[in-house]
Amino acid sequence: MGERSTTLLVDPSSDGHHLQSVSWLTRHLAPSGPVVLLTRRGASEDPAYAEYLGDDLAAGRLAVAEVFDGSSPSTADLVREVEARCRAEQTVPVRTVVHLDGDQALKRWWYAAPRALRRLPVRPRVVFMLTRYPARVPLLDRTGWRLRVSKALLVVAGRLTGALQRVVGYKGRGDTQRGWVVTRVNDPEFCTAHARDRDRWREQHDLPRDEALVGVFGLISERRNAPMVLEALEAGRIDARLVVAGAFSPAVRTWVDGLEPERRARVVARDTYLDNDTLDQLVAAVDVIPVPLTNNGPSGIMGKAEAAGVAVVTAGSTVRAREVEALGGGLACDLTVPALAEAMRAVLAGEVELRTGTADRWDAVDRYCRTLLGERP
Template structure:
């Protein structure tokens, strides 16, 4: 039987078992995509703790997916051991799309299972940041690369890293030999986007889980200096973000529009499509799904001058960037908003052009290629 370079047999598995231990952010959208792409050879298994199964995110993204739900323990190590045993007993490939915190537990679980009782495994590294970058150094940053390399060398194990939806970044320092899969972003079949009304207020949006790293206070301060731009926030806001919104004068001016709650997928899509530009001002070293979601709808992006999101914006020409730290950050972001508004038709054209680089096939094939 032919074997792939990473040791996975192309026809050994007809079923998948997907493990997810955290319902936050866009993780469950990945899980849904994998479950719905699973082959018809057997109902896929969905392995989740009780806390995930009872979460509102599960109800939104996974409640209607055809899968056999198996509850695993809440403790991470115990959950991974249970997932390995369950997948092996079912003759399924274990797929871990949120793999960063599960590399070490998976190594231990596979070693304990023994080679004869191991399932095939596909694991996705969603974050491949290393010490010394723009983010606070953690112990996990240092140990993840050697542990991931060790895991990838095991027979039947496939390790991939998540790159941006455009494929701008194709390799990651510290993770040699680990191939990328693109962040899956589907292009909606909604026809051409209507030109914006030049007499309407320019609407800039922030979406998703709106935490401190999205630099909302900086954006609020910058928009004080661009008086004809409105700010739209849709998604759950962390407490510090909500406090900054309450203190902002944009609300009294009628320029602040907030929908602080968990959005359905349809509401999330409509929110992005309903603004003139999307602000993604975090400069962390990770791919931004929001940048690609905006481009999928022909919406330009205001991004940071550094980090992975910056590479996505500048590599496709879909927006403007600004420094998000330092004494001149407020003025810099305000200037970038003005440039984006002035160049909006050109940036919107670039966003529509970038849609051709998006899709879900690379993600699915990268993780499930040997069971499809």
């Protein structure tokens, strides 16, 4: 085993998807030395914190410092806290810093960080994870190209000034390209439940046993387009119920409460925080999961569905469209009510053959960690 070193993970967010990455990286890195997470003040009060990090904290694999005033600290605050923590870890020095949501900080990191990093007795290797970098952009998408080129230039600037040594961004799970300026990494397809036990999960969570179910899960905001999914079920005269489960935004709560009785009867609404096991079981309990999102990146819920053997209908993303085609995880369609209706009808009618469904993909998690950190396979 090589020289022990401390790894500093930076993630002011307490989003469950982010914290799952923190936990995966912690378990991967802990044998090599201490792992410290810098996050926002009050993060430990979020239910997702204990859900994803509780075991790592109890086992002593992870230490946490709540140092930021919010989930979007300034780059100056990031640099100051990273420098302070690197100076504080003298016994086992910090040799790697990983920012797990670096899109915003990337704008100024290239000129704000070099001086502080040069002052450190041991200069760490800095890795940025970009969660909103467009891995693939249609040829005529001017907005997408503007975003991609601007971020790529900032990455190059960071490397030239010595502020960054590695930058990684998400790609679709079926994408085999490695990337050049920004290395591409697959978001792992990982689920602790499987559709082969669908009857069990439906009974456990009090869901209809003999009806087709369409699921919208996670943090339920307007961007998940649950009203559009319900409209598609109605427009296509699809005999299925819509399950909407997760923490609702005020707008979604108002929409559910305002549904007419006949429409409300078609919706199973669970407005509550879902721990990871419950979320996985609900994913495995339904017949199809629509992902009608306008962002072009991969979806964590979509990865869970693919691992659980549940069909996905995706719309609004060329990345996700390529993913379902490459993995055989469902159908891609246009982001319209008629197209969603036809795609869901085809899936529920058994016209789509699924080629996925390997739950508990720890090998995918290991590849994710190694690619993010730049380690050899």
